Amino acid sequence: MAKEISFNIDARDQLKKGVDELANAVKVTLGPKGRNVIIEKKFGAPHITKDGVTVAKEIELDDAMQNLGAQLVKEVASKTGDTAGDGTTTATVLAQAIVSVGLKNVTAGANPMDLKRGIDKAVAKVVESIKEQSEVVGDNYDKIEQVATVSANNDAVIGKLIADAMRKVSKDGVITIEEAKGTDTTIDVVEGMQFDRG
Incomplete structure (x- = not known):
């Protein structure tokens, strides 16, 4: 199967669309006032859940680049669930925000590695707090x-x-x-x- 190769703004836009598609479906389940999501199954009855990682696992996008973005956020949710046992929806919302603001800064000319170092410092401060x-x-x-x-x-x-x-x-x-x-x-x-x- 041929591989699709994308660069620069086109690649970033498609990745962000995938991140947004998944995160927007998951974030409605956030917190004690979160809403349920109905997941269509190929076989059997639909599944109703308020669990963010369950919603994330069921999402597959048709566009390959968008699906790659969705898979990145799905990995964030999955690792958070494995490590902490909870907080998958919060991790998804944070990942969406980091990607959104990060891409704006990269598009404006910021150095991606400087952004990563800044994110790492911010994470250390948040964990400490x-x-x-x-x-x-x-x-x-x-x-x-x-x-x-x-x-x-x-x-x-x-x-x-x-x-x-x-x-x-x-x-x-x-x-x-x-x-x-x-x-x-x-x-x-x-x-x-x-x-x-x-």
């Missing part, structure tokens, strides 16, 4: 419930169940979440080991 502002949750189950509730899209019932599970198993235990066949949400505590099949 976040570390200063962070609070250790520890064994404070009120804080655990608060964090769990926010992570569960402000579902206080789920937040309380997660905090109860954390209280029962402590920091050395393992919590496994499984989809139930019915409508009840329950907690089962197993002492020792459990084997599903023998």
Whole structure:
């Protein structure tokens, strides 16, 4: 298959379009007030989700250069999910902003390597500030419930169940979440080991 080669403004414009297409689809899911996205499946029922990385993984663009831009942002979301376990939508929005402002500056004549060094310095300062502002949750189950509730899209019932599970198993235990066949949400505590099949 022949490779398409693009340079300068044409390449940057197409990459940015791809970044924007993916980021605009993902960013509506941002935060506790984020909206759901319906994903069409080739087979079966459509999938409804509020998870940014799930939306990102489903996006494939027809234009090769635009798809390359989308894949770059998809990689940002995926790595954030793997590293932090959350924050994929925030990472996508930040990546879109960095690409947008960065390309404006490069088009205006800025040195791309100077921009990268500036971004690296800014990231170091932001990380330092976040570390200063962070609070250790520890064994404070009120804080655990608060964090769990926010992570569960402000579902206080789920937040309380997660905090109860954390209280029962402590920091050395393992919590496994499984989809139930019915409508009840329950907690089962197993002492020792459990084997599903023998």
